[in-house]
Amino acid sequence: MEKFNFVNPKDFWDKDIFKLMGLKNVPEDKKKEMMDSMMRTVQNRVLARILDSMEEVDVKEFEKLIKDGDNEKTNAFLESKNINLTQISAEEAMLYKTELINMVAAGPQATKK
Secondary structure: OOOOOOOOHHHHHHOOHHHHOOOOOOOHHHHHHHHHHHHHHHHHHHHHHHHHOOOHHHHHHHHHHHHHOOHHHHHHHHHHOOOOHHHHHHHHHHHHHHHHHHHHHHHHHHHOO
């Protein structure tokens, strides 16, 4: 039976994603590239989750606010719809971090049958 490496919850919250993934020695420019990609993924997930929670009429208004680029009005709109952007962003970031860590922890075993 193979031993599964569980991530210590405290480490999970406190440690850098690259350390948790065993990539602490990756060059800084590569880390930046990877972080940019991770941030885009989280942003896309946050946006998808927000849009999924809205009625079509609200989606159109939200898209207009984003296009106009007025962050204050956009945030006020989200608040008026009881959408907590900070909470959703934190949840999606942690979910994605969990997925990344689980993929690394599974390693080559994930593809073996």
